[in-house]
Amino acid sequence: MVKSNNIYIRKKRKKRLIKRCILLLILLLGILTFVAYKTEFFSVEKIVYKGDSLITGEFIKTNVEEAKGSNIIIFNTDELIKKLMQNPYVATVTISKKLPKTLEVNVDEKKGIYYQKNGNSFDIISEDLHLLERTNSLEGKNLIEIKGLNTKDKEVGMKIEENTRLEKVLNLLYKAEEKMQKDNKGVSITSLDVNDMSNMKIYFGDIQVLLGNDENLTKKLSDAMNIYIQAKPKEYIKVSHEGSPDYK
Template sequence: MGKTNNVYILKARRKRHIKRGIILTVIIAGVLALFVTKSDFFLIKNVNIKGNSIIKTEAILKDADSFKGENLLFIKENNVISKIKSNPYIDNVTIKRSLPKTLEIDVTEKNVAYYFKGKESFDILSSDLILLEKSNKIDDKNLIEITGLKKDDLNIGEYIASGDSFTILKTTLDELYKIQKSNKSKFKVTKVDVSSLTNMKVYFGDVMVKIGDGEDLVKKINTAISILEDKSINLKKGYIDVSFHGSPVIKKEKDKEK
């Protein structure tokens, strides 16, 4: 059919072209959808782990390997995150897809901060007081011992307690961990006694620091470290009381003669 200037004929032709275009698009989309869903081109073959320094990569891969063979484009991220976070040492998980066959898992680990001497083992705790594991020994010498802690038998991955008093304790000890991490001096916290939340005690080796409650904790710890660093005071054993407003009280104790 030759060219025409008939408006109705031109409109009819445009409609046919549009209809053909739509049909072609649907067919192409259907073929692509079939390829994506049925082809093994996007099936997960590789899983890469990064961000871990405490947990061995093999331990994370043991959980992640169950997702191999699933479609990379349609895998449910929440399922992956939930599976990886079943490890109590994992705090956060980010998932990325690297086409066509690689799943990237970026983890953030919990801060391993404290330990508690149990009857048969050492309970390893995070900075926010989640039980990470039970161990026969303490390999990390930088962990702070907690004493005076009342707790029931716990499952790994659980908080050591609950309630308003625990919230106060958790906030205080999380802050103490951050202070310890930023502390550049040679004097490090070795133990904390939390038997009374209004009369807590922090230990730097043989020196006890009475901090009272957790208020102004940074100021209290910095004051104690300044005293320990003061060579004119030369405090090796005894206590420092910074639990009140005013000048700290310092008490030296002599080593017992052998």
């Protein structure tokens, strides 16, 4: 009988302990919830900017700074990212929460590399064929003129056309131009004509370079650059056919 009573007492104590633990847990959760949602402990005070935002910097900062004072736990980063992505120059955005008070914003920009004349204005175009900007002046911009794209019915932010072949060409030409500038050999791609992908042309200043199609384009560019530097042609360089290049 005594043994039975002891078992009963232990069970009763155990139940009381469990109830107390549950109540304590509920109390702690309540306190944490209050601290998280009802105090300024998790209020956004600091914003750290990373990545490339040379062009979009002011736009990014203006919109992101509005997050200051918001509760970092319930702050909707997806909505802010969606808003920032409306800028045509923004390629990607990531926003990380660093508790208790910091947002980390990482921006990757599209680069305006080419421009095409459009009436009295200029269309700024990225290497992946997005129309980034329509401007009346090219002052301060070091861009390559491109001919042969249809941008008249396109709005800023839109992709001009789906053409992976052309994108590869534009990317390759951009990298070639970067290398030319880095090597500083006095040669630069100033414009290109992609009206006919089987008969493409680029220009080193006033010198026309006939590339033909996009096969062996890297070699063609290298040959054309060497001829321009060493032979100093006056009119054209032709690397569009097999065999030795021609120039005049």
